[in-house]
Amino acid sequence: MTTLSFEAAGAARAAVDAHVPELVGDEVASRLVAQDPTLWGPDAEAEASIRLGWLNPGESSRPLLGQIAALREELAAESVTRVVLAGMGGSSLAPEVITRTAGVDLTVLDSTDPDVVAAALGERLAETVIVVSSKSGSTVETDSQRRVFEQAFTDAGIDAKSRIVVVTDPGSPLDAAAREAGYRAVFNADPNVGGRYSALTAFGLVPSGLAGADIETLLDDAEMTVEILRDDAPDNMGLELGAALGGTEPLRNKIVIVDEGSGLAGFPDWAEQLIAESTGKLGTGVLPVVVEAGAPEITSDAADILTVRIVPADSEALPEGNQVLVAGSLGAQMVLWEFATAVAGRLLHINPFDQPDVEAAKKAARGLLDATPEPTEPAFIDGSVEVRGPASLLGTANTLRGALTALLGELGPEGYLSVQAYLDRDRQAGLADIRADLAAATGRPVTFGWGPRFLHSTGQFHKGGPAEGVYLQITGRPATDVAIPDRPFTFGELISAQAAGDASVLADQGRPVLRLHLLNREEGVREIENVVRSLSAEGGNK
Template sequence: MATEQTEVTVRDAGLWSAAVPLLESLVEDRVASRLTDGDATLWGADAEPEAAIRLSWTTLHKTSRPLIGEIETLRAQLRSDGIDRVVLAGMGGSSLAPEVITNTEGVSLTVLDTTDPDQVADALAGDLERTVVVVSSKSGTTVETDSHRRIFAKAFADTGIDAASRFVVVTDPGSPLAELARAQGYRKVFLADPNVGGRYSALTAFGLVPAGLAGADVARLLDQAAGVAPALGADSADNPALRLAAALGAAHAGGAEKVVLADSGSGIVGFGDWAEQLIAESTGKQGTGLLPVVAEGPDAPGFADAGGDATAVAVGEAVPGAAIAVSGPLGAQLLLWEYAVATAGRLLGINPFDQPDVEAAKRAARALLDHPDAPAATAEPTKVVGPVEVYAPEGSPAEGGLADVLRRFVDAASAAGRGYVSVQAYLDRITDASAAVLRAELARRTGSQVTFGWGPRFLHSTGQYHKGGHPNGVFLQLTGNVEDDIDVPDRPYSLGVLQLAQALGDGQVLAETGRPVLRLHLTDRAAGLAEVVRAVQELNE
């Protein structure tokens, strides 16, 4: 059951001993109060220009209050028009917070953060007469979100529904999306605080509008954040955010560059997926950082048996195996982790508010869309095993079965020294959900930490760490044939083409930075996944 008490407990005596000097330094330097006051100098001169326009999140529990009435009014209007199904088109910071908020509250929100045609088709198959689409993009140019908007606009029009009346926009002031929404006469435009970065935007319009329209109690969420805010801004050794930052910083200094998160009865559903972006995108740069690993629970491989390269963090009650436990209601935890990760950035010597390596994969994907005959898009498989086409790293031997190919690949993580395996599934997370079992299966059989991400969703989350963090990851991509594709209106590509270009583009950038990439393409998704799972289960036989 969720607890209303917010606290951070460091259960590992050795870790706490190493954290205390860092905690004392943070208190002495008045980091908490300076952060609350918007002091952009906390991360050094190089970070100051970016930090100066990214610190408004510390007071959102106050400044977001006017949104509550606006959201309630719009929700009542929609309900009176018979519109009670909310679809959210957004990526990364625009989707992860609303998803954890609504899942925790137990209210329905259809989240579109994918380019998989089957998953988008599933959202389109809902009752359009009862549907409102929240188009959420800070920049206003996110390709996935723009594609979803175009597809739903056509679907509404084809059904005889006035599309403009069914779109609600959340974006930054002056963005292309804001201008488009006004020109098209969309039902409502919410302008978010531009001085808050995407991964720190849970308590802005990006988090609150879709969640509130779906029926979540966003006023209570702000109350929870407000309840813990004084403690987070206090220059005190009892400050839970400073305690967490000091522990994570000390662990990293001692070689624990990974943070394994598992829920231990917090009552919060899916918190790790939100925290994953915050941690990875904020800290994974300049060859350093904290790699978040979301485990299925306290008994999952990689958590209770976390090695010297990882720190096990329980979200909820303290449990065996956890070095740290973080408790509190959702609103408080959101603000606590934002303070802690921003402070950890100071300890790691990086700017927690930029994402210098994210754009590379986007550029590569765009280049493949413009040049579909490029070598990356026309390469032949290294080998074919039943319904699985194998695209192995250059120079990798092809002999043996699929298990042999995987064994050589994951051994590269061990050879990298405290490496990790990243599973990236460019598939449908509804019908291809069994792909997620690969995280635990690989962790159990390899002894390495293993992350799992749905593509292209993770590109807006852990993608920054993959290219900018510790350079010791190996990357297993899963792609699949598309049977029923969806064209993107007024664009020269379909969702299936875009999805594959995103996978190939990211793989190309990873390979160019020396990260090994193995792509397994499933010509039959169900049969191919079963083949891959069998191969993983044979790894240590």
């Protein structure tokens, strides 16, 4: 039996009490489950009419279960037991949380960092199948990853087409190309579902099922949850959570999400991309801030922060202050948060299904790849770190500490800091610890994202949401570079263009951006960590 629970206190409870009666009166829940595209106004109707298939997860997904199980058995019989996923945004984050929660292995390749790509290529290639997930196939990261794996299989004497599985929309360019190439399998996802809502479509289920996760139970829970949420009732948890996310007055637009032993490994990261890309547009939206237990933001009394705690189903905890508590199984929670995000979009008066500002960074990156400009000179070098930023930001700073102090000085009373690390999230994983130290140093919410994957999630909010952020971009010289077959650029050049392109778009919008480039990754990370720790010690929990 699917179980869900929701509790709210403070501003969250006030938002529920204020908005849920009206949502019930407008029959929002039943209309949403009936896939009514008029819920978000006339400007959103065309897009919404082709983006609500996630509310009937079984229709397109249940027929896939037998096909996925059969393919997994075939591959296992050939001693192909390692699954690599090439995908970005929702196409990678959903399978990551599904497989981590299930305790099965899946190599998620959602990076263009050449060290990450080289490591994925260098591990058990003879036992590997790669799942290439893209709605159209035009995503540059995914296309590049497919190309390099196809070449690696061929070079190793392996029939490449027997080791490539594709997940895409029916009739897409990738669908046609994959079938013509004779790849091992092509799975079509429901085309009426956007990427960040695609957790329970082929995009989430194929790689997860091939890796060994119990996707049938996941789908069972999801379908039962849709039935629970269809009722126009005051205790509808989808309406309650949606009201808490998008209906506080004044809007608490920093949603701090913390996992407190829920067992849903990595769930806040999945919720982050869902909420940020769905709501951050037209100068409004809510910014999800994923934090660790005990983070400074959880106890903050700032007027723009709302805390959501993901707790175990048997938890007896109660919300404190301006907090929400949510519990439930993974399939149930995925549907709940998708539903609530759509409801929040209605309350925020935005279209929760488009992503108008994601393309800006992609376009800038493509321009840099085509033009290949000479790299800009750093403002100065401190140890292993090249520092770049406009004179209006850096002022007289000539040290790493001075540059960071200058950036943090740009934070307003309702601002946030976004740390963007275009590095290897396995080898440089410890860098993420600076998030909490920076939050302690500034007294403001801090997000941490690995590039380029965050471009497909919080990247939308950075450019489409309120102009409140300051941005710390960290890049680094890779140990090696990896060529991309039949492309005039390497992975090193691609990730460099993605970082520079996003920074230029932010700068063009007047957002403060400090760029740090590590000439030696290990040394540079240590230098940044040392400076941030000292700033944290001085700032305390202010």
